[in-house]
Amino acid sequence: MTHSPTIGDDLEDLIACPTCDALYRVDAPGNGERAVCSRCHHVLIAPVEGAxxxxxxxxxxxxxxxxxxxxxxxxxxxxxxxxxxxxxxxxxxxxxxxxxxxxxxxxxxxxxxxxxxxxxxxxxxxxxxxxxxxxxxxxxxxxxxxxxxxxxxxxxxxxxxxxxxxxxxxxxxxxxxxxxxxxxxxxxxxxxxxxxxxCRWSIWHALEESPEPGAPPSLAPAEEAPAHG
Incomplete structure (x- = not known):
């Protein structure tokens, strides 16, 4: 999760922290990994298998x-x-x-x-x-x-x-x-x-991109993990 979005970034590649409005470029973590806001530590994305x-x-x-x-x-x-x-x-x-x-x-x-x-x-x-x-x-x-x-x-x-x-x-x-x-x-x-x-980001992402057969989307437990920035 990068903390340096630019004007030319696609909006779909950006995520804003709902607590402090910090803007990040999305680099979705894998299952079991978590990304949180480096400013307020609000959980942003944290996929987990079978959630x-x-x-x-x-x-x-x-x-x-x-x-x-x-x-x-x-x-x-x-x-x-x-x-x-x-x-x-x-x-x-x-x-x-x-x-x-x-x-x-x-x-x-x-x-x-x-x-x-x-x-x-x-x-x-x-x-x-x-x-x-x-x-x-x-x-x-x-x-x-x-x-x-x-x-x-x-x-x-x-x-x-x-x-x-x-x-x-x-x-x-x-x-x-x-x-x-x-x-x-x-x-x-x-x-x-x-x-x-x-994990609201995972749900919105799954709704925007229909899941392929055999690959259901994962949701996330709200646990904190550091976001890179």
Whole structure:
């Protein structure tokens, strides 16, 4: 990875660091090697053998976990003889009882529907590449949309917030965690692994150049390695 692009360079041969905007001339590393920005150490390219299958499998796992957890018990609280249990869907609709329907829809979308949509988009984009076929129609738009939705996919943030809140609630009431809570906890781990294997440069490169039979593209784990500059 060279750090000295010139005006005459083809744009396809250049890559910009998404964190600090440093511009590099692409010299893609081999499988198991990594290239990071020499200025801020953000991972730029890091291919690894077989990662595309893992990303698809983890995206499918996310869909299964979220759909399964949607109507299962999330937690129950008992205090002063009063008992209440709720699911994720019911918790989201709680705002609608206070006439805040838009807020209810926003909460359910951020913690359920957007994460599911993003996982389905990744499956749509990567499945033909995994099968060594040409990308399906609209794959570029689908992957771009999945990247735009990434900051709004907050299922893992939701469960972390609930965990912090439970620290205070347990001092005042008896709390039992339902199956949906543990599914969301597992979702946090799965999301970390998925983001770790996702190399956006490799995906865009594979979409631009349809893979040859017998040579599926590789994706990358997000681990740091020095970039030459």
């Amino acid at each position: 595309i299958l893992r990303v698809v499998a983890l995206a499918l796992t996310i869909v299964i976990l979220l759909v399964t957890a949607l109507f299962m018990p999330f937690l129950s609280i008992e205090a002063s003889g009063l008992h209440n249990a709720t699911s994720i869907f019911e918790a989201g609709l709680a705002f609608s009882r206070a006439h805040m329907v838009i807020l209810s829809l926003a909460v359910i979308s951020l913690i359920i529907f957007i994460p599911i949509l993003r996982a389905l988009l990744l499956i749509y984009v990567l499945t033909p590449l995994m099968l060594r076929r040409r990308p399906w129609p609209g794959a570029h738009t689908a992957f771009r949309l999945s990247e735009h939705l990434r900051p709004w996919s907050m299922a893992e943030i939701f469960v972390l917030g609930v965990g912090v809140a439970l620290v205070k609630i347990t001092a005042m009431a008896h709390v039992e965690l339902g199956m949906a809570f543990w599914l969301f906890a597992l979702l946090v781990v799965v999301t970390v692994f998925q983001d770790g294997y996702l």
